[in-house]
Amino acid sequence: QVQLVQSGAEVKKPGASVKISCKASGYSFSNYYMHWVRQAPGQGLEWMGIIYPNGDGTDYPHRLEGRVTMTRDTSASTLYMELSGLRAEDTAVYYCVRESYSGSGSYLFWGQGTLVTVSS
Amino acid sequence: EIVLTQSPGTLSLSPGEGATLSCRASQSVRSNKLAWYQQKPGQAPRLLIYDTSSRATGIPDRFSGSGSGTDFTLTISRLEPEDFAVYYCQQYDNSYTFGQGTDLDIK
Numbered sequence: 001q002v003q004l005v006q007s008g009a010e011v012k013k014p015g016a017s018v019k020i021s022c023k024a025s026g027y028s029f030s031n032y033y034m035h036w037v038r039q040a041p042g043q044g045l046e047w048m049g050i051i052y053p054n055g056d057g058t059d060y061p062h063r064l065e066g067r068v069t070m071t072r073d074t075s076a077s078t079l080y081m082e083l084s085g086l087r088a089e090d091t092a093v094y095y096c097v098r099e100s101y102s103g104s105g106s107y108l109f110w111g112q113g114t115l116v117t118v119s120s
Numbered sequence: 121e122i123v124l125t126q127s128p129g130t131l132s133l134s135p136g137e138g139a140t141l142s143c144r145a146s147q148s149v150r151s152n153k154l155a156w157y158q159q160k161p162g163q164a165p166r167l168l169i170y171d172t173s174s175r176a177t178g179i180p181d182r183f184s185g186s187g188s189g190t191d192f193t194l195t196i197s198r199l200e201p202e203d204f205a206v207y208y209c210q211q212y213d214n215s216y217t218f219g220q221g222t223d224l225d226i227k
Contacts, residue, residue: 045218
């Protein structure tokens with residue numbers, strides 16, 4: 001079965017960077033678009049970006065461009081998301097997600113979430 | 121960016137009743153590229169409906185989606201106790217955005 005297993009919780013100081021991993025299993029990792037979505041405490045869902053299969057690039061929302069970097073290690077079936085210049089408002093649960101089918105845009109599979117706390 | 125506005129913000133109903141949740145887009149969502157998710161406290165969201173009206177695998181048929189253009193609806197025909205949760209709509213026609221959520225709680 002499809003599984004997305006994320007790395008553990010992080011506590012970071014303002015201005016620092018965080019890098020979260022997401023290990024995929026149960027399907028052909030190279031064939032699917034992957035996204036990151038975050039959710040601040042008590043708030044809604046926010047799209048953070050997409051990474052395309054087979055090194056075909058990434059796409060980020062303007063508000064995060066320059067601070068977010070998404071990469072994938074196909075040999076390890078692992079996705080990474082690095083966020084730099086952390087601020088208090090980056091405190092959130094971060095989810096890696098896989099599209100329902102490649103190119104669909106809807107998210108059938110979710111990681112368990114990684115809590116990132118930014119505090120001095 | 122397409123802004124999605126969900127209404128109502130909170131909906132208080134009793135088990136057995138029907139629920140209608142609305143999602144309005146700031147511009148037309150082409151090709152019905154709209155999904156609905158359910159989220160319970162402490163859990164990741166779960167996909168219910170994709171492409172406006174297709175139920176995801178394992179989703180009961182009391183959940184249905186409809187709409188087009190700028191107006192979309194999630195209908196739950198007979199509420200079960202496990203249906204009380206927060207519901208989000210998402211569009212994936214023009215980049216990706218979510219609505220702010222509707223909290224469906226027990227009356």
